[in-house]
Each structure stands twice: as structure tokens, then as C-alpha cells.
Amino acid sequence: MVRECREEDVMLLEEHMPFAGAAPSSHVPRFARHRKGVSTLLVAWREDVPIGSCEVLWDGCEAPEVRAVQAGCPEIKGLGQWPETLRSQRVGTALISAAEQLVCRRGIDCVGLGVEKNNPRTESLYKRLGYSPATPYLDCWSYQDSAGLTHRVADACTFMVKQLHAEDFA
Secondary structure (H helix, E strand, C coil), X not given: CEEECCCCHHHHHHHHCCCCCXXXXXXXXXXXXXXXXXXXXXXXXXXXXXXXXXXXXXXCCCCHHHHHHCCCCCEEEEEEECCHHHCCCCHHHHHHXXXXXXXXXXXXXXXXXXXXXCCHHHHHHHHHCCCEEEEEEEEEEEEECCCCCEEEEEEEEEEEEEECCHHHHC
């Protein structure tokens, strides 16, 4: 089951879906954006345990290269599942489908997501789900480790886009 994150879910996400090396965890700021309405945080559940999550950023990808050509296209970001033994069990597909439905309900006819260039398995999944490569970009982000050191990361990525049709979700 996939549903929008609630405040009481955040501690369960912290416990069951850790972000390696990140302190504090990324679930707190993601939920803060969700609460403000700038994003929607979705959580996949198995019984009462969170096993996956993703965020729909309503303003789209932050990378200027993508914004220049994909203005108005929301981004599905931070797609993850835990534990990794759940890979290939359709958790990511369920999250993406739920995100696409949310976007479509808002009357938006496209959605995008980024994939690292050195991740052919994930790119293949996205292509099977109907996404097409659109724009190369550099995903720049940082995190603070448990020792308080800030690490800056730049990943070469491709922004992939899917056209949505309301009748697919009726």
C-alpha cells in the first residue's frame, strides 16, 4: 500500500529507512516540504512497516539545465526502498504509479525523474514504465555525516520524462 506521509510516520521512516551517512536523516526536511505543500511525500508500507518512499516536487527539478527545457514538469525524487532485499518486488513501481496519479489529478500532463548515468538497471525500469531520456544534468547535493562533516556530491544524471493521460488513471 502507498499513501501520503503523516507526521507520525516520520519516526518510523527514521527507524526503518535510514539514509546512509546522513545526520540528521533526510526524512525530516522531506516531511517539512510536504507539510508546506511544495511537495508530496509518499510512503510504501508492508503491514505497519515503511518499505519505500519518494517525493513529488511540484516545482520540478532544481537543476537549471532541466528547468530551462522542462518548466512546469513535477519531479519524482528520492525514490528508495529498504531493505535492499525488496528490490525487484515492485515497490518502486508502486511508488512511481502513485506519484503519477497525484500529478495527473492536479491536471498536469507530464512528470519527470532523474537517473544517474551509471545506473543502467534503474534507467531500464524507468524506460519500461514509459519514461524517455530528455535532458542531461548535474545533480548537486550535500549531506552532513555523523561527525558533522559536510560532503558535497555531484552526480551526472539524465532527466527522464513521461507524458501522462488522465484516462490511464480512471
